[in-house]
Amino acid sequence: MRRACLLLARVVTLGLGWLSAWLAPCANAHADPGYYVVTAYDNEGQRSVDLRYWSVKRSGRREKIWPELGLGYGVNSRWYTELLYSTIGPSNWDIVPSNLSWQNEILLTQGEWPVDVAMHAMLVREIGYEPHYSLEYGPVLQTDVGRTQLNANLFFERSFDSEEPTPIQLKYQWQVRHRWQHWMDFGVQGFGEVGAWDHWGDASSQSHRAGPALFGRVDLGQGSKQSLLYQAAVLVGRAYNQRARMFTLRLQYAF
Structure with missing residues (x-):
């Protein structure tokens, strides 16, 4: 198992390097990874195609959108990994490559504690003529109170854009999700830096x-392991130190 994990990590790293080098001449854009609450689940053996879309509209500025495509896999009951390709632009018809990301969640507990704990790590490579990397990491906390799921995440972000060391940034995520129907839950999300x-x-x-x-x-067929998961949120507050409105949408085909 250990050899398989090391081999997978090596293949993913080489794949990121090759793909980013191939796409480098396409753009010189910069954007943060999308904002989606990281949760702690056992997804062993599950494969997924992940379509993400989020937008930011700041006061007096044009709206920016970030369509993203991801491929995910539950390596075992504790490790979920996903590769993400992100684009950026002012409209759906005017986007350019932005980032390549390798996201991982490692479950440290599986129900033996009142609060489940996982570790999140995401390596981001900005697509451009010069390589720019950042690493996001931190704890993921999740618990249930009756039919309500509570999440709280604290992430640190380290940028490797220059030779001079840059301060490690702190960001957070939280979520309250109430289970109502199989096909629809409702709740509240929050993010900050x-x-x-x-x-x-x-x-x-x-x-x-x-x-x-x-x-x-939405389950796709009786007895089928295929399903369509979705989530959407409308956020208001501040982004990039300015008043802003955000919209996020995620569609995940799991099989």
């Missing part, structure tokens, strides 16, 4: 936003 992890910025330089969210799952 506070600045350097050991020296938070003042209130005007921080970003915080929250809003309502819908979730659901």
Whole structure:
């Protein structure tokens, strides 16, 4: 098992390097990875095609959109991994390559504690003429109170854009999801960035936003392991230190 994991990691790393080098002449854009709450689930053996879309509309600025495509796999009961290809642009007809990301979630507990704990890690490679990398990592916490699921994540982000060390940034995610029907749940999500992890910025330089969210799952055929999962949220608050409105949508075909 250990050899298989090391081999998979090597293949993914080489694949990221090859794909980013091939796409490098296509663009010189910069965008953050999409904002989706990371959750802790056992997805052993599950494969998925992940379509993501999110937008940001800041006051006095044109709207920016980030369509993303991901391929995910549950390696075992504790490890889920996904490759993501992100684009950026002012409209669906005017987008360019933006990022390549390798996202991983490792479950540390599986029900033996009142709160399930996982570790999140995502390596992001900005597509462009010069390589720019960042690493996001941190704990994922999840618990249930009756039919309501609670999530709280604390992530650190380290950028490797220059030779000079840059401060590690701190960001957070939270979610309240109430299970209503099999095909639809409802809740609230929130995200924020506070600045350097050991020296938070003042209130005007921080970003915080929250809003309502819908979730659901549609099984594709009786007895079939195929399903369509979706979630959507509308967030208001601050992004990039300015007042902004965000919309996020995620469609995941699992099989």
